[in-house]
Amino acid sequence: MLEEFKAFINRGNVLDLAVAVIIGAAFGAIVTSLTEDLLMPVIAAVTGSPDFSNLFVRLGPVPAGYAGAADDYAALKAAGVPMLGYGAFLTKLLNFLIIAFAVFLLVKQANRLMPRKEEAPPAEPADVVLLREIRDLLKEQRS
Template identity: 45%
Template sequence: MIQEFKDFIAKGNVMDMAVGIIIGAAFTAIVQSLVNDMINPIVGLFTGGIDFTNLFWVYGDGSYASLEAAREAGATVFAYGAFLTAVINFFIIAFVVFMLVKTVNRVKSAAEKPDEVAPEVKTGPSELDILIEIRDSLKR
């Protein structure tokens, strides 16, 4: 069983997956910073600075100034604003990742394209031309 585990760990796929997870974690930090520090402020300009995270509804009696105050008081809250914010952030992050992947794929395909091939210069008759000439000679 230990040998099987060693074989499993030693496979290239597991190591590739580990590297992918580590890079993914670093990439997540970059994307979150891009969204939180650069894109969300621009979105805030268009929405007038609306913050959905403080939208909530309290079950039962009680009125609270903020979601945090309601949670600290132990009230049962339906925090739909936090969910809306999470959904909006998901779509923004998904779009940013899509644009990054699209750009990387475009750069990758441009790098893989071979340079323009020089036009072929004919130096003499082709093999087909010679064979046709031989055939015609044999017919005569």
């Protein structure tokens, strides 16, 4: 079993996958920074909210012992107040769209740079080949 595991780990695709996961995590951190540090402040300035992630709708009462601010999403969430955190959701949605668009551009460029394989013509069914041979033989007999 140990030998099988070594063979599995030594395959190239496992190492490629590990590299992809590490690069993907780093890429995710870059996109998160782009979203939170560059795009969201601009969007927040346009919408008038200084902190876009603090946009929420409270669905229930604040616990009696809560001493934090009434507009602090993270503190209210930690206190167990039911809320719809649409600002945090929109931030994560924007992160996803940026990542998806970046991956799309990356794949599009990679497809452009990679050589295309010549596609073999599709194989004809055996009955079509046989009928063609019969036709050719009949033509030869007539001439």
